[in-house]
Amino acid sequence: MQWIFVKEDSIMVRGSFFRRCFLIFLVICMSFIYPAIGKAEQKDWIRVGLERSLSERRQLTIQTNYITLGYCIYGNFEKETTLAGSKGFVVKPATGYYYIGKKEYRTYKSAKKMADKLRKLGVSAYPAVTYHSSWNIYVGGSTRKETVKKQYKKIKGRYNLSFGKLQSDNKKRITILTDEGIIVIDTDKHNAYPQIASNSNNRQGVNLIVVENCSYRGRLEIGRYNKNTLTTVNILPVEDYLKGVVPNEMSSSYPIEALKAQAVCARSFCYSRKESVVDSNANQAFVVCDTSHCQVYGGFSTETNQTTAAVNATKGKKLWYHGKVIEANYFSTSGGATESAENVWGSKVPYLKSVPDNYESEPEKEPWSFNFTTKQIQNLLKNRGIDLGKIKNVFVQKYSDSGRVMELKMIGENDTKVWKREEGRSFFSLPGNKYKIVKAKEKPDKVYILSGKKKRQKRIQSSYVISGNGKVSKMSQSVEQYIVKSKDNMTNFARKAPKNNQTIKIVGMGFGHGVGMSQSGAKGMAKEGYSYKEILNYYFKEIKIQS
Structure with missing residues (x-):
């Protein structure tokens, strides 16, 4: 028997049989490790539905001139292709009929090369991406079936290409217009939309993608999700997301300790929600939106130095109760006292009990x-x-x-x-x-x-008050x-x-549901010298503040 020594990453493996066994073992290990790495990353990212100004659109414009199209797989962004748009990129629902090519291409360039050949024959042919390294040729796009059939006759049997039956609108396809032409994106086969990343930074060195004049950190995912309109999702790290939440939920002029308390509440809200899937996904677009229904999120353009400092100073800190992250409800103004959860939502929550709001001396919202x-x-x-x-x-x-x-x-x-x-x-x-x-x-x-045992009636408007300087005046x-x-x-x-x-x-008086932390009260407590931890422990009972 002949013995062979093969060096594999500083490990000596003896013989071809042992070498094969080792490689198989290594592949099996990596199959477990790779998803674990992806899932670990996903816990620190979030999908945010941009519903405030971008909901139900039939067309969107991405102003960023250079972008990367790719798929997020197990938490890792896998590049598909780089695209240029001198005037940006226009995204629309693809509502027409298509013939779908049966041949698959590994790259955008190879699919585009064939599509260009067909276009020279007077046919509307487009490179179409269905998943990572999976491209096809789509012919058609018209909402008139007969128009698409006439085009198909021009190319039938050409270049050894074959196509399936004519496909109607599946409410999943979209198109993106680039400098090189139109690309079709279809989730019908793999149920995953690609994500869009910016290839450039702003003057501050921050990587941003701009859509409809709004700037966002992270990536965008634009799709139809079985509708006739477009839905835009911002995928980004939770800490970056919070930088666009805190200034929209609390004035950046508030004391820093109040802003820190707000940052912890907002972070806890994220982690208390159902785990957000970062991977390219067409099953559920998002679990958190950018409106007051969840938390108001304004993206990069709304960030301030003060609120970003509060987010950074409390990085990872969340509110916990009996081993679970709590939703950490908050609202603007209590009007003198917060409310217990059961008096608002009908069920008791141990850490959400009514407390006097004695420090709400400067309410954000007036009576x-x-x-x-x-x-x-x-x-x-x-x-x-x-x-x-x-x-x-x-x-x-x-x-x-x-x-x-x-x-x-x-x-x-x-x-x-x-x-x-x-x-x-x-x-x-x-x-x-x-x-x-x-x-x-x-x-x-x-x-x-x-007065003693006697009770007498009086109207407030007929009363007098004494001001801080001792001056007496009528109401x-x-x-x-x-x-x-x-x-x-x-x-x-x-x-x-x-x-x-x-x-x-x-x-x-008061503004909001009244359960949890009063933002006006937090401001007052911070001005009186209380720390963010003392503020949170006052409004939420028996909780722990930890990462």
């Missing part, structure tokens, strides 16, 4: 008021398919301890309706759920003053509401009632 006529209320009911008849009365039947409406009752000639928790707020489209209803002839600023007659602050809350009182019985006035 508010709205007038509604009985006719307007009936129209709102009609839009929801509810018929109570002529409205006879509307009143709050139950409040929570924080002063938010738990039950709002409407009595009509035909029926009665009770709106629970956030339902009333949603019905009237109110900024918050902490409000009172004032009707004609009422004295809404009436309060009771206790203002120009404000809509008076705000009375107690030890653990604030209460609002309207100054005037409606003038007629057909109108109700809704006066309230």
